[in-house]
Amino acid sequence: MNSLKASDIEIVGFNGAPLVECGRSLPIAKRKSDGQHCVLDLSRGVDTLVWHSQEEATSFAEARQWTELVRSVSIPNACVESSTGSVITQPMMVFENETLLDVANRVPRPDHHDLEYLIWQPLKVGDSGCFATCASGPAVEAILDDWAQGLLKRFDAMFGQNPDRADLKRIADFALCAARSRELRRKAYLRYAATQEPDRMKRTFDRFIHTEFPKENWDCFLNELKTLRDILKVLPITTTVTQVDPSGCSTRQSLRDIANDKPLNLVAK
């Protein structure tokens, strides 16, 4: 059986297109010796890789079947056997945009995972603000899960503030784009469902949650949802400050010496 040498190939993009704010996909590898490209899927062995010419690769990118990086990256060391230089485990691509990282409180993007250094490259698709990197499969999953955790934390913090339902749903949706582990996906689905109008909740359950978690039962799920809502509404502990009736204050009175007022510390450190 042939082997694939890491030094022979470079990663030039990923399969598919960045149609959501983050995700993972199979890498597109380019062979340095002859410029041939392939979707680097090692699940069926190196011999089954289908190689395409540069012209084909360009047409795939133009058709948005493949997404190219502005600059190629190397196969991560974690996927390479050091003694032979052969690629022995499946590398994966992870992509993200700045908006998701901001919402997840994960600015800046990580530059390493464990001992794997991550080189992020912008994508060639216009001004998407998207970046992608190549890492080992477990590293990609861990990175995505970390973003999901940040998103879920924000969701839980905002839930009790009575924010806009659409804003919350967006955060939960982002979390579903990111979360890879079953546990996190389940948490994200609970929260996603919690933001749905009641008449849509069952549909969401039937079409997505039950498909992914076939052992889930609607009634149990509903109970969990109620419990979650109660918990989230309790957090964080805030008191409602009595509003001062403004009817007695003129603008001038409100502004007197305001330039010298010290700011209040209203946000926890």
Added chain:
Amino acid sequence: MPLLSDIDEKALAARLPASNAVADNVPLVHVDRTVIDLIEHPPHEIPTSAMGSNSDNTRRAEGLLGLPQSAYFYAGRAHPKFGSTAFAFAAGCEDAHTGSASPFDTGGLLSNPPHLKLRLNPTDGEAERVAFGKASMLPLDQWRATFGRFLAAFFDADVDYWQKKPSRFDPERLFELNNDWRAWTFEIRFSEGHSIHDRAAWCADETVMSQLRRLDDQQPVTIPGDPLSVLDQFFAGPPALEPSGTPQFCERLEQWVREQIAV
């Protein structure tokens, strides 16, 4: 037909019954860019090349071979470079269609430059390839029989069609010269589109599943008694194969295909 010339019929006969069973039942597979486009835009079908979803190579091949603009399927095989969503349609879906089939990827045969290598006489020029392509064409109602003979003649086991190169070579050296499995994958063409609701199974990558979730969120809930929306109809059909959304969606769908035909 050039592929099955000079074959030892006795050797073929031993494998033929099993191969025919596979051929009779192998689902047709289509990989598309994304199911969202197909759901959002009528007629909600696997489109023909008239809809513009196929490459220039496809249209070029159609023109040279005298084929109508067609919807394309592979016999049992999925390749990710064609998109992010893979559909499988049960054997017999072709009964309602007109069309034809070929024992290889016609786009690769006649692309410029050609992606499939082979040796034709007297030279490997475009005219010779066109002639070869035309001579290799199979009627839609007979391609499965040929496929069965092909499996029996060129593979030591039927499952090798999904995993290995053919173990015997053809006179045109198509199998010898190419490592790209599109060189020996049967291509089936319908002159009309085929409804996505008719699928037997499907699988997509994670990005597509997220998009589908967003599409679902945008659609209002159907009031009981009202006609079902296209999305309702879609979800009424088979759900995505587990795991729901995977980067290796082609591999997953092929695994399902092999399970159906027990190879």
Added chain:
Amino acid sequence: MTEWPQIFAFYSFKGGVGRSMAVLNQAYGLVAKGRNVLVLDMDLEAPGLSGFMSRQKEIAEFARHDMVDLLLWAKQTAQRVSEEAPLDPNSLPPLSDYTVRVLPEKLESLPHKSWDLGRLDVIPIDETRDYYNRLSEVAVAGMDRDTLLRVGSLLRSWLKSRRIPLEIPDYYGPVPDEDRSAPYDYVLIDSRTGITEVGGLCIGPLSDQLVVLCGLNDQNIEGTRQFLTEVGVLKPSSDTAVPLGKPTLFVASPLPIGEMTTKSERIERLVKALGPIKPKLYKLSYHPQMALVETIFVRDHQDEHLAQEYRSLLEQLLQRTETTPDFDPTIFFSSTNSEKTLTDQARKSVRALLHSASISESASMLFFAFVSNSDLKTVTDDIDFQLMDRICRAVASSESSVQFGALDRWSDVLSQWGLRTTDRALKARRFEEAINQLDRIIDSPRASPKTRAEALVNRAVTFGQQGNPEREISDYTAVIEMPDAPAKQKAKALVNRAFMFGQQGNPKREISDYTAVIEMPDAPAEQKAKALVNRAFMFGQQGNPEREISDYTAVIEMPDAPAEQKATALIKRGETFRQQGNPERAIRHFTSVINMLDAPTEQKATALIRRGETFRQQGNPKRAIRDFTSVINIVDAPTEHKDNADSIRKDAYEQVGIQAEANSLNDRGWGRYVDGRIKEAIADLRQAVELDPMNVKALGNLAISLLVDHQTNDALAAYDAAIELADTDRLADFEKDLQRAIAKHGALPGADEVRTRIEARAATLKTTVAAQ
């Protein structure tokens, strides 16, 4: 210590004084200085700034939410939180929900020198989306003092806690999280005119500093004075106010251009009304362009007087906010620890200086003090390489007289950095960048032939470090074939290319290149010497010792040959003499190197080892041990040499032990010979010689004993061995012993032959000494 971002509120009592455009021109000006800026449009009922940005397509679209939504969030949240029960920071809304980035192409034509442009974001007001209903819901006008305070405090906390990602080059390797994101540097707020709650919100706890624009008519002057007095920016006194409290810049705007009496009088009146203004009253002149089409003057009309006035205002704004650290070059020499790395304090100083580089020229000074003087081989920390990279980037991006030097050094930094890492991807990227910088020199039309040739040679070396021999050779060839390349670079290229040919197993081309250098009339001595030494080595490999020695001799006799090459040549020639059986001459060569004042330590160590080895071969292990011990004691001798010396010294110690025993046997044997116990003497002496074959005394004694015992053949063999090792004095001893033996025992067979051999050897030694 400055708390970032610094929030500036721009206020004017009346509209039409150019406040919004002042905000934008300051913002763009800050971005041109490499600052990251956020602009807030808080002129809620007349969002002129937002309209401009949208109409002029400075921004592509609006975000999900706008300034009105942000205020609504702040208002609703303010009702629920307190200092006792503060807000969970995780629930602060994300920045990206509100901000819109100004398109990069809109910033590219801003004048910027040695640094990258900053980032400009805006939180505009979206009038297209249910604007009036949302405005009603916010109802700032209805906010009381306490609410204003809370809303302002929340907004301030939100602004101060936001972080934006910094673009870090992908070849940096891991960078601490706190260095990969940063808060904005500045937030500029376009406030509302008049006496309004929005104005109070902006002027209150939300902002750190104020910029107040005021026209020159009485309405403006009086209104501004009254408002600022009421809000506490000015302290009321009898007829003028006195500034206090929040730092405030005052700007008279718009002013007619040119000198006129009325203008001066009005300015005086304004100054009197506002009290003593420090440092001065700034002015923004009327410009007809502004009356017709609002414009970013600092970008689109850089030579206009108004652009200059904006820049002047900007300088003041920066000076009030950013303190330029004092630059002390000695931090690079005194602030290092024993490992010669920068201390954390020094690194902080460098970072601070780099941040301020856009308003001073400290980048160039940093470059010369830190980067160009550093021995890159001693730099190990990524942090220091990153700092050097940033400094080089700043200096190299301007077309100054030092640009090429900075690019060259930058390439050096990147190459060395690449050598440090084991991560393949990082290594490849750093070498790629190193080559990119040299490409910039090579491709520049301003580069002189010398500069281009140097860059080509350096690029070749970098290709070599990258493991790309074909391109390495190609670059050397380019220099060699360049008609106007200086001799120094040509010679270096030839020497290096020759070495590459040698690596590729092409000795013919290797020697040819060395010869080309040697015969080049104006080749520098250093390259000539290297070429001679290397060519000599090749001749030696080819079994041509005459030419080998000739080349070494040429180097030794070259007056200006560098010490390193001279020392190498002496060592190599010494080795050749040793191989030729001339250990004395070899020792003299090695001694020359040892005594050479400017010989590099490595060569001295090598010479000591070679001399020690020669002493050992001569049967003088004690002197050998001294030499090996000297190597071990040289502080900065290469470890490899020390280990080698230590190993051979162990053998020498063994040899000394053996020698002692051999000497003892020799003494006993001689004693027995003198006593006439010849057979016993022979036994002892044979043992001695077996132990120490180089023991010339024992050999000689054995020889005469065998001769006396009539074992003529064995005696002659022993004499051959002894005579070979003997010096002149020893030969004389052999002659005396022979005479005594003959005198005692009579004629001895073989004695004449022995005498002949002794005389022949003596003559040879005499000739050799004469030749030397």
